[in-house]
Amino acid sequence: MAPTTTTKTTEETSQTKAGPPKLSDMADSIDESTFEQILEMDDDDDRDFSQGIVFGFFEQAGSTFEKMEKALYEKKLSDLSSLGHFLKGSSATLGLSKVKEACEKIQHYGAGKDETGTVDEPDQSISLKNIEKTLTQVKEDYQEVEEFLRKFYGVEES
Amino acid sequence: MATPPPEEDLFLTKRHEEEDYEEANRKREKDYSPHTHECPRRRDDPMTRIYRLTPIPTILLDASLRVVEVSDSHLAFFHQCRDALLDKCIYDISSCVPSPDIVTFSGALRAAVTSRDIQTIDGIHLPDTNSYFSLRLIPILDGPELIYMVLETQNVTNEHAESRAYSNQTYINETYRTLLDTVKDYAIFMLDTRGNIATWNSGAAVLNGYSADDIIGQHFSIFYSDEDCLRQKPAKELEVCLRDGKVEDEGWRYRRDGSRFWANVLVTPIYQFGHHVGFAKVTRDLTERKASEARLIAAFEESSKLKSDFLANMSHEIRTPMNGMLLALTMLTSTELNQQQQEYASIIEDSTSILLQVINDVLDYSKLSSGAFSLHSDIVNVRTIIDAVVRNCNPLLKPGVELTSHLPDDFPQYLKGDPLRFRQVLQNLVGNAVKFTEQGNVRIHTSFSVDEEKRDAYKILTEVIDTGIGVPADSVNTLFTPFTRFADSCTKKYQGTGLGLSICKGLAELMDGTVGFRPNPDGCGSIFWVAARMDCTDEVDSARAAGLASEETFDPTEEIRKIAPQKHILLVEDNMVNQMVMRKLLQSVGFERVDVAWDGAQAVRMVQQRPLSYNVVLMDVSMPVLSGLDATSQIRELHIDVPIIALTGNALKGDAETYLAKGMNDYLAKPIHRQQLLRMLWKWIV
Numbered sequence: 056m057a058p059t060t061t062t063k064t065t066e067e068t069s070q071t072k073a074g075p076p077k078l079s080d081m082a083d084s085i086d087e088s089t090f091e092q093i094l095e096m097d098d099d100d101d102r103d104f105s106q107g108i109v110f111g112f113f114e115q116a117g118s119t120f121e122k123m124e125k126a127l128y129e130k131k132l133s134d135l136s137s138l139g140h141f142l143k144g145s146s147a148t149l150g151l152s153k154v155k156e157a158c159e160k161i162q163h164y165g166a167g168k169d170e171t172g173t174v175d176e177p178d179q180s181i182s183l184k185n186i187e188k189t190l191t192q193v194k195e196d197y198q199e200v201e202e203f204l205r206k207f208y209g210v211e212e213s
Numbered sequence: 214m215a216t217p218p219p220e221e222d223l224f225l226t227k228r229h230e231e232e233d234y235e236e237a238n239r240k241r242e243k244d245y246s247p248h249t250h251e252c253p254r255r256r257d258d259p260m261t262r263i264y265r266l267t268p269i270p271t272i273l274l275d276a277s278l279r280v281v282e283v284s285d286s287h288l289a290f291f292h293q294c295r296d297a298l299l300d301k302c303i304y305d306i307s308s309c310v311p312s313p314d315i316v317t318f319s320g321a322l323r324a325a326v327t328s329r330d331i332q333t334i335d336g337i338h339l340p341d342t343n344s345y346f347s348l349r350l351i352p353i354l355d356g357p358e359l360i361y362m363v364l365e366t367q368n369v370t371n372e373h374a375e376s377r378a379y380s381n382q383t384y385i386n387e388t389y390r391t392l393l394d395t396v397k398d399y400a401i402f403m404l405d406t407r408g409n410i411a412t413w414n415s416g417a418a419v420l421n422g423y424s425a426d427d428i429i430g431q432h433f434s435i436f437y438s439d440e441d442c443l444r445q446k447p448a449k450e451l452e453v454c455l456r457d458g459k460v461e462d463e464g465w466r467y468r469r470d471g472s473r474f475w476a477n478v479l480v481t482p483i484y485q486f487g488h489h490v491g492f493a494k495v496t497r498d499l500t501e502r503k504a505s506e507a508r509l510i511a512a513f514e515e516s517s518k519l520k521s522d523f524l525a526n527m528s529h530e531i532r533t534p535m536n537g538m539l540l541a542l543t544m545l546t547s548t549e550l551n552q553q554q555q556e557y558a559s560i561i562e563d564s565t566s567i568l569l570q571v572i573n574d575v576l577d578y579s580k581l582s583s584g585a586f587s588l589h590s591d592i593v594n595v596r597t598i599i600d601a602v603v604r605n606c607n608p609l610l611k612p613g614v615e616l617t618s619h620l621p622d623d624f625p626q627y628l629k630g631d632p633l634r635f636r637q638v639l640q641n642l643v644g645n646a647v648k649f650t651e652q653g654n655v656r657i658h659t660s661f662s663v664d665e666e667k668r669d670a671y672k673i674l675t676e677v678i679d680t681g682i683g684v685p686a687d688s689v690n691t692l693f694t695p696f697t698r699f700a701d702s703c704t705k706k707y708q709g710t711g712l713g714l715s716i717c718k719g720l721a722e723l724m725d726g727t728v729g730f731r732p733n734p735d736g737c738g739s740i741f742w743v744a745a746r747m748d749c750t751d752e753v754d755s756a757r758a759a760g761l762a763s764e765e766t767f768d769p770t771e772e773i774r775k776i777a778p779q780k781h782i783l784l785v786e787d788n789m790v791n792q793m794v795m796r797k798l799l800q801s802v803g804f805e806r807v808d809v810a811w812d813g814a815q816a817v818r819m820v821q822q823r824p825l826s827y828n829v830v831l832m833d834v835s836m837p838v839l840s841g842l843d844a845t846s847q848i849r850e851l852h853i854d855v856p857i858i859a860l861t862g863n864a865l866k867g868d869a870e871t872y873l874a875k876g877m878n879d880y881l882a883k884p885i886h887r888q889q890l891l892r893m894l895w896k897w898i899v
Contacts, residue, residue, distance in 0.1 A: 092887055096797045104797060112790045140835050145790035147883045 076206045084200050089150025106208045112145055113204075116154070116197055123161070123190055132179060135186055136165025151200050157193030161186050272310065274362040278303045278322070287366065303364075311337050311346045311366045318348075325350040326359060335369070344370040400496040404480075406489055408433050408451055420498055422469035433494065436466040438473075454480045454492060466496065475503045517582075524579035528572045532825045535572070539565055540822045566852075569825065574712035578695060581719035588631040588723055589896050593747060595628065595673060596620055597873050598636045599657055604876075605640065605849060606647045606655075614650050616643075618657035625661065628671060628747035633856070633878065633897075634724060635745060638717045639675060642728075642741045645713065646679035653680025653738065670748045673726075680738040684730060692730050693718040721745060769895035770802060777803030780828040780898055784809050785816040785844065786860065787836040791883070795831065795860075798887060813839030817847045820855065828898040830857045832877065842875045849876035856897040860885060 078087050093105045119142045126134040139161030146155040163172035164182045170189075176182050261282065264273055270287035272280055283298050291309045298306055304319065312318035312334055325332040332350040339346065347369045353361035393401050393414040400417030402410055409432050413425035421428070421436060428435075434447035441447070441464070454460040459481045466476040477497040483490050542565065546558050580586045599618050610616055639657075646655045656678045664670040684692060695715040714728070721728045726745035733740050782799060784807055786792040792809055799807050808827075810816035813836050820827060830848075834841040845857050859872045859880035872880050881893055 089886070092798075093794060095887075096794070096801055108790055108793050108797075111793065115788075115790055137835065137837075141788060144788045144833070144835075144883055148788075148791045148794050148885070 076203055081200065081203050084151065084153045084196060086150035086152045093149060102208060109149065109204050109208065112149055113201055115145060116142060120190070120194055127183065127187060127190065130179070130183055132165045132167065132182055136162050139165055153196040154193055154200065157189050157196060160189050164189065270366040272364040274303055274364065276359050276361070278362065280306070281361070290366070310364060311339060311348050313337055321350050325352045325362065329354055329359065344368055402494055403483070404433055404492040404494055406491055408447060411491060420496060438465060438467060450480060451492065455482055455489070458482065463499065474498045474500045521579045521582055524575055528576040528579070531572050535565065535569060535825065539824060543822055574716060577716050578712045581716060586719070586723060588634055590629055591632055591896065592750060593628045593630040593632045593635060594626060594873065595624065595659060596626070598632060598639060599659065600874060601876055602636060602639050602643050603657065606643050608850070609644070609647050611651050613652055614647070615654040616647065617654065620659045624659065625671060625749065627750050628673070629750045630724060630745065630747035634720050638720050638728070638743050641713045641717050642677045642743060646677045646681060646741065650679045650681035655679045664746055670746050672744055673747055674742060674744045676740055676742040678733060678738070678740045680733065683732060683737050683739050689730060693728065717743065769891050773891050773895055774803045778805050780804060781806045781826050782808070783816060783819060783827045783830045785813065785830060785832045785836070785841060787811050787833060795885065798885070798890060802891060812836045813841055813844030816844045820848050820853055821851055824851065824853045827855050829894065830855055831860055832857050834859050834861045834872070842872065845876045858893055858897065
């Protein structure tokens with residue numbers, strides 16, 4: 056079962072590295088209700104399903120970041136946009152809100168817009184620069200949730 | 214006997230009679246003087262005058278029964294002259310005496326003589342006069358000696374008729390009484406003027422349970438329920454009866470033991486000599502008939518339901534193998550076929566698509582007629598729907614025909630109604646117009662007005678005006694009747710089931726509206742219109758944009774769980790993670806058949822192969838190869854109207870409108886939340 060959130064404030068202060076990871080600790084990076092929905096799909100006695108999904112996402116994210124870097128190198132903005140959109144979808148599904156927001160930005164930049172997607176950005180080099188910056192950031196954010204989730208599932212190998 | 218009156222004193226109107234009389238007198242004096250010496254005859258003798266002039270035909274006989282005197286009235290009656298009768302023995306002139314026959318007459322005469330009492334022969338009918346007479350034989354006695362006999366003839370035709378009528382009446386009354394008493398199934402009885410029971414037949418005793426002694430004299434309201442009595446129904450019935458000459462009623466009546474029966478009652482006023490004397494009342498027990506009527510109706514409803522169920526089942530059953538055929542056909546056409554084979558294949562394809570349409574129509578119709586069709590209240594954007602219909606019908610236009618639509622600028626953007634059903638009606642009307650219009654144009658004209666009954670609702674009127682072949686005047690009345698097609702002569706040219714318009718009618722009525730037709734006033738062509746009532750709404754807020762149904766709190770999980778195993782879903786999602794989550798989500802609420810396509814092109818192929826199989830398509834928007842939007846357009850171009858729900862990460866304003874305009878039915882923003890998804894599925898697949 057997912058950790059409860061009722062004891063959030065007390066646990067936050069007394070949290071130690073040894074304790075089991077709490078979703079609530081990652082409130083900035085992970086949307087609890089969305090992720091819990093995934094957890095609810097698990098059978099009662101194990102977390103095979105959600106774990107499969109999450110680890111599938113790790114692979115997907117890893118390969119997507121690689122593709123993004125390649126596209127960035129090749130200055131293929133539209134590829135970057137659709138890669139951003141692609142990863143945005145799955146990260147949104149898992150409730151990985153920070154990653155999702157960054158991917159959305161990359162999607163917009165790649166489409167020649169500003170980060171909200173409302174204002175045109177005609178200068179490709181600015182878009183590329185923005186993507187480069189965002190990509191670096193999103194990889195860090197991703198790293199954080201990956202570590203957390205691996206701990207969450209008790210599988211630490213990265 | 215007094216002497217006859219003198220001849221000269223007689224008052225006679227006719228001269229010859231007087232002469233006859235005088236002549237007869239002379240003869241008499243000459244021939245029979247010895248017999249008449251006792252009463253010397255004098256013309257002015259009062260007795261003679263009386264006997265001659267009495268208006269009652271009279272013959273005076275002496276003791277030897279010879280005619281002594283005869284009245285003028287008798288002579289006139291038998292057309293005889295006096296001389297022919299005077300002094301004759303009565304037996305010799307019996308033909309001049311009214312009697313049924315000589316035997317009766319002589320018998321009566323003998324009786325009068327021997328009994329010395331007055332004898333009467335009644336009921337003598339003289340055929341040549343058509344009248345009835347009675348003959349009185351009056352013996353005149355002087356002490357023991359009979360001296361005269363007076364025969365008086367009296368016309369009794371009137372009395373006779375009366376007495377006959379009387380006996381007739383008795384006979385009829387008796388007959389009727391027997392008849393009434395023999396009737397056991399009907400209560401037949403009389404009421405007096407105030408409604409008190411006056412007579413009672415055995416049928417009444419059986420039906421109402423009262424014996425004649427118990428009930429006669431009681432008011433007839435005793436048979437009515439208290440409620441009827443309170444409403445003064447019995448009194449009113451008599452009132453109406455007097456006014457209209459009769460009254461008929463059906464209703465519950467009560468027996469003595471309190472049990473009730475369904476009665477048919479007929480009350481008629483009875484008049485005698487113009488006076489109202491009472492009422493005749495006939496009561497029939499229709500309980501059994503009513504019960505059998507109810508059974509009949511129930512049986513009819515049952516069979517009608519069976520028919521609908523059968524139609525629905527059959528259609529379902531036919532659709533399944535149809536899918537197989539279509540799939541095989543698609544595969545067949547993608548193999549190397551020569552031109553002739555290609556041609557045959559396309560004939561099969563055409564026929565199959567028509568057959569599918571027929572089945573779908575029958576299914577819709579049977580659902581409508583069984584009342585199984587329900588509306589889903591949602592936000593309706595009429596403009597979008599019209600645009601979608603126009604886009605859908607454009608490829609079907611005959612060359613040179615123009616399809617346009619007009620919507621007032623101030624038309625409310627969002628209304629509350631069932632968008633899918635509204636679209637179905639409109640699609641049908643416009644589709645018809647396009648199908649039957651060879652040249653000219655088809656215009657869709659929509660207007661709105663505030664509903665008069667409900668201030669917060671609008672009446673939406675959409676007219677589809679075409680310049681097509683029009684509708685013959687004699688077919689106008691059957692346009693909206695199921696399975697009728699006016700264009701029988703055109704059947705070969707225009708295909709269809711004849712169900713489309715009746716489905717439209719049913720749907721419009723579900724939407725609190727109507728459909729109708731009138732000829733195009735500009736000459737040839739038709740105007741078909743649909744009027745529907747839709748509520749005002751201003752709730753197109755952010756919650757709506759996020760794909761939330763209006764009933765936020767409604768939890769359809771249980772309902773979905775019930776129907777899920779029968780439903781078939783196509784999930785189009787290129788992202789493995791999302792796909793897995795969605796599949797798991799759908800599985801968790803009971804959907805067992807979830808097909809997955811990885812991109813739009815695959816989705817189009819799958820839908821095309823099994824056009825009737827999917828209950829809903831969940832379609833990601835941005836996908837490689839073919840986007841969700843383009844895939845939707847292609848599916849719509851195939852005239853497949855499966856609900857398509859966009860799954861979108863782009864929850865931006867305006868995007869939603871684009872999706873709907875492309876033919877999607879609804880959209881959900883990612884991340885997909887279980888409740889939102891369930892509400893959405895509930896809305897589109899139930």
